[in-house]
Amino acid sequence: MNSNLTYIFQDLQSKIQNIPLNELLLSPDEESLLRSQKMDQLIQQETAALDSHLAQRIRDEFYSWGPLCTLMEDESISEILVNGPENIWFEKGGTLQQHTDQFLSDISFRNCIERMSQNAKCFVTVEHPSADSSFGDFRLSIIGSELTQSHPHLSLRRHPKNPWTFARLKDQSWCRDTDIEIFKKLIRERKNFLVIGSTGSGKTSVLNSLLNLMNPNERVVVIEDTAEIALPNSASMKLLTREDPQGILPGIDQTQLVKRSLRLRPDRLVMGEVRGAEAKDFLMALATGHAGSFGTLHAQDAAQALIRLEMLIQMGAPQWNLTAIRRLIQLSLDCILVVGREPSGLRVFKGAYRLCSLEDHGFLVEPLEMTEGRTLPPY
Structure with a gap:
């Protein structure tokens, strides 16, 4: 200087x-x-x-x-x-x-x-x-x-001014054409899923790209802490949490917003990040009629994401045993999308995984099949 x-x-x-x-x-x-x-x-x-x-x-x-x-x-x-x-x-x-x-x-x-x-x-x-x-x-x-x-x-x-699309992500070597077909199929078939990855891996960019695949007449209710997700159309709306450091106004957390969102006629719910006790209410909403919903979660891989999800649900329902928690996950969640960042700084799509079954030792997860009959390579 x-x-x-x-x-x-x-x-x-x-x-x-x-x-x-x-x-x-x-x-x-x-x-x-x-x-x-x-x-x-x-x-x-x-x-x-x-x-x-x-x-x-x-x-x-x-x-x-x-x-x-x-x-x-x-x-x-x-x-x-x-x-x-x-x-x-x-x-x-x-x-x-x-x-x-x-x-x-x-x-x-x-x-x-x-x-x-x-x-x-x-x-x-x-x-x-x-x-x-x-x-x-x-x-x-x-x-x-x-x-x-x-x-x-x-x-x-x-916050990116122009919401991400999968075409832009593909141009940056984030994914392949076959991967984009998986995303389109998940949206079209109204599957419930989580986008997982570490901090800075691009989870919010993927959410914005997924919202760009929505039909123009679908109403999405987005729930997040800070405004980072772009609404896909004018029929959709956003709910933001509130925290008042001065203690004058009561705080409003994501658990309250999930409950409020169910009265707002959502076709899909999108959670900016599942990070606390709201995991229980979010998954219960997914299991009782709000198909096609999704959100993000901090985790390195699919197995770690499921373990963390179990812990977060237990925060919202400490009286539940592990079997009940796993049954809720099985009923509400279909897939997990894993994103990551290479040492070079390049953000990449690492794989899509399907929850196959619930066994005595936990969930059986396998790579999601591609539309051509091939599977994504495990990482």
Whole structure:
């Protein structure tokens, strides 16, 4: 980073902090307004003689997102990670890279977080030291210093403006034509399934692609924590959870939204991510008439996904024994789609698996047959 830029900024910041306010009997609001006006004048004067790029960079530090501005404007960047004012990373083309720029002071870094929090209504407190919200084209996650024991940390994951389609995924070597036929068949035959994979493996992109296969007159009710899934048509709707760190409004979780969605005449239910006790209600809805529904789940493979699903259902129904839980899974779930990310950063479709039967030791799972009679290779 340009050391001259740091010097200019710190000098300007010092002058701003020493702005004299000679007016008497000012109210707090009047004093704040006057200080803001004088700060604007000072910044304008001090940056007038600078190169336009440097002047804009200084103004970004005071008024906008500082070194994050260029990253946020680059739509090929999918995620931005900020581990402190001098430690910024971004993901581009599936590869994590360190940003060459940084915040010019701890104060401007904290001010940037404050501006983001106000904009996204995403506030971190001592009682609630982490928060998530939508922020423009991004999903914003803030972790407070109480948990990091250093600076606050930010994560900005970009929502794609153009929903993914399987044609786009195929062009990026994510899948083959024969795989796309499997997806179309699952939607056409109204199978219930889960898309599983690790963090950043592209599960949400697959959900958006699957929704693009829907008939235009099907009503889909989407349930998620943050708005990442694009509705397939105007007949569909979305329900979002609510969490109020201030404790003023009651929280609304996915379990409540699943129950509410059943009164909204859904043809299909789509769960952005099954992550807690809502797994029980979601699968019960699938087992009692909402065929063709699907969602995502964090897991590495089909066997791990089923074990995790059993645990999540038990959170919602601790009185149930393992046999009852497995019977519910057998009645409600048909298939599991596995996605992953290679060490190179390339996201790939790893396989489709069918729940064949429930045995004494657990579920028997096998690769799903292709329309041509071939099967997907196990991985």
